[in-house]
Amino acid sequence: MAPLEAIIWHDGQLRIIDQLLLPFKTVYIDIKSVQEGWDAIQKMQVRGAPAIAIVGCLSIAAELAKESSIFNDCTSLHTFVCDSLAHLITARPTAVNMKAEALRLTEYSCSLLTTSQSVTEMMNSILAWCENLLKMDLATNKTLGDWGMQKILQLSKKDGEDGFSLITICNTGSLATAGYGTALGVVRSLHAIKKLKGLYMLETRPYMQGSRLSAYEAVVEGWPNATLICDGAVGALLSSSQVDAAVVGADCVAANGDTANKIGTYQLAVLCAAHHVKFFVCAPTSSINLKLSSGAGIPIEHRPALEMTSVAGVPVAAPGIACWNPAFDVTPARLITGIITEYGVFTPEKLEEEISSRI
Numbered sequence: 376m377a378p379l380e381a382i383i384w385h386d387g388q389l390r391i392i393d394q395l396l397l398p399f400k401t402v403y404i405d406i407k408s409v410q411e412g413w414d415a416i417q418k419m420q421v422r423g424a425p426a427i428a429i430v431g432c433l434s435i436a437a438e439l440a441k442e443s444s445i446f447n448d449c450t451s452l453h454t455f456v457c458d459s460l461a462h463l464i465t466a467r468p469t470a471v472n473m474k475a476e477a478l479r480l481t482e483y484s485c486s487l488l489t490t491s492q493s494v495t496e497m498m499n500s501i502l503a504w505c506e507n508l509l510k511m512d513l514a515t516n517k518t519l520g521d522w523g524m525q526k527i528l529q530l531s532k533k534d535g536e537d538g539f540s541l542i543t544i545c546n547t548g549s550l551a552t553a554g555y556g557t558a559l560g561v562v563r564s565l566h567a568i569k570k571l572k573g574l575y576m577l578e579t580r581p582y583m584q585g586s587r588l589s590a591y592e593a594v595v596e597g598w599p600n601a602t603l604i605c606d607g608a609v610g611a612l613l614s615s616s617q618v619d620a621a622v623v624g625a626d627c628v629a630a631n632g633d634t635a636n637k638i639g640t641y642q643l644a645v646l647c648a649a650h651h652v653k654f655f656v657c658a659p660t661s662s663i664n665l666k667l668s669s670g671a672g673i674p675i676e677h678r679p680a681l682e683m684t685s686v687a688g689v690p691v692a693a694p695g696i697a698c699w700n701p702a703f704d705v706t707p708a709r710l711i712t713g714i715i716t717e718y719g720v721f722t723p724e725k726l727e728e729e730i731s732s733r734i
């Protein structure tokens with residue numbers, strides 16, 4: 376079956392699955408303006424670093440595509456694009472993809488000021504640029520997934536059995552990207568050649584990306600031995616089972632390889648190190664920020680306490696208790712075996728040199 380389509384762009388109209396309702400309800404909502412895009416990102420109706428950037432930029436395209444959006448000249452159109460991007464990057468501070476695409480689109484829009492013959496031509500160029508993000512993300516993820524699959528195949532198999540068992544956190548698949556996935560893209564590529572023996576998924580409190588989203592993708596696609604575990608069960612699993620490698624996503628990778636990802640990733644990395652399990656970060660270069668020398672510079676988003684103290688609207692904590700709810704943590708490069716990108720798999724030490732020569 377085709378992966379779940381979190382983002383649909385057709386004929387100037389943007390629709391996204393409201394991921395707060397998955398997997399029990401599949402409801403598509405229309406995004407008709409930049410503010411509606413901002414709201415959907417901030418509320419996490421759409422989430423996942425690549426998907427955030429794609430929906431953010433397409434929300435600009437959706438507003439431009441409306442007949443009512445008229446601009447007297449190219450300069451006012453450029454100002455609208457820049458102001459919209461400046462607003463969109465405030466929705467969620469940690470994932471770098473939105474900031475990276477905002478920079479790219481700002482530079483492109485600026486270049487159109489000198490090359491466009493009319494406002495309409497400039498608007499159509501910007502629409503085409505935003506639409507292309509979907510295709511680019513799909514292609515990037517497929518290439519990244521295949522690099523990761525090749526890397527996993529090189530791992531030595533202790534038990535001699537065919538196939539590899541992986542562990543992952545959060546959701547990095549069709550519901551976090553344009554449709555193939557980063558860490559779950561590696562899973563898809565491994566499954567495609569029948570070398571996926573199993574996949575352990577952390578439920579990933581408090582948003583439950585694992586139990587609600589990754590488990591949904593795994594069931595829909597029939598991945599073998601796809602198994603949900605509690606966040607607190609990682610140590611017990613790694614000490615008793617044959618897990619070959621961890622594959623996780625990234626919201627921001629610094630130049631030295633330090634990686635910000637869903638809260639709980641750091642703990643997973645520490646336990647992988649303790650049990651000699653390889654730990655791979657799957658990051659398209661749009662999630663890598665070489666301007667940051669280390670993870671110390673990555674802003675960490677904190678989410679409302681209510682997202683911790685209730686599940687699906689049901690209170691699960693003592694009323695009045697204080698909460699600490701960072702949405703991400705930073706895994707130091709020393710715990711990372713390799714960083715899987717669309718250009719190949721690199722050690723943290725080699726990342727900056729290898730990536731800077733390619734982007």
Ligand SMILES: CSC[C@H]1O[C@H](OP(=O)(O)O)[C@H](O)[C@@H]1O
Binds near residue numbers: 544
């Ligand atoms: C390929 S998605 C990257 C990243 O985004 C997720 O965070 P969130 O669900 O809060 O947007 C998670 O950290 C994934 O690994």
